Amino acid sequence: MERRFQLVRERDGATVLRGRWDLVCIELSSGRPRRMPQAFLDAYMTVVVDAQAAS
Template sequence: MDWDYANPFVRAITPQPGDIDGLDHTNNAVYVQWCEQIGWAHSEQLGLNLDDYRRLDRAMAIRRGEYDYLLPTVLGEALMLATWLTGGDGKIAMERRFQLIRERDGVTVLRGRWDLVCIEISSGKVRRMPAEFLEAYVG
């Protein structure tokens, strides 16, 4: 696959009947759900899950999400979704990127980007990332 960045975290995805809208292609909201699912899976692979977020009273919240819907996908089509953490200030902010590729021809059908900010769950206020976040997410 021709990924935008090296070392992607990848999941295979196939649109199911409930993902398809009245135009007979994958509904745009479904792509957002897929990005959320792979973002959590990647975080867990890096060593942080929802229980860790609660224990630390910290979370990486989406401050801004952007999606470029380049081509439609259809029921049963084999797709590969990748994500990366591509930047951050090492204090409160990170960036996560997404790329969705159609397997049969290697064409990118979606690109996405999230600007993330660390918050204190109990107050919702922006706070510095704890050491565990820096170790897992920044390296």
């Protein structure tokens, strides 16, 4: 999952910082990537925004 964010200064609306980070679920016992557990999907998918639609 990719997470993007922007910090905006309240007093003048200027963008102070834009960032992006990539999240990957890892199986701790093997160190290999795995599918995101349902609990994560339930928490994160409610706030997913289509990047192209937001542009």
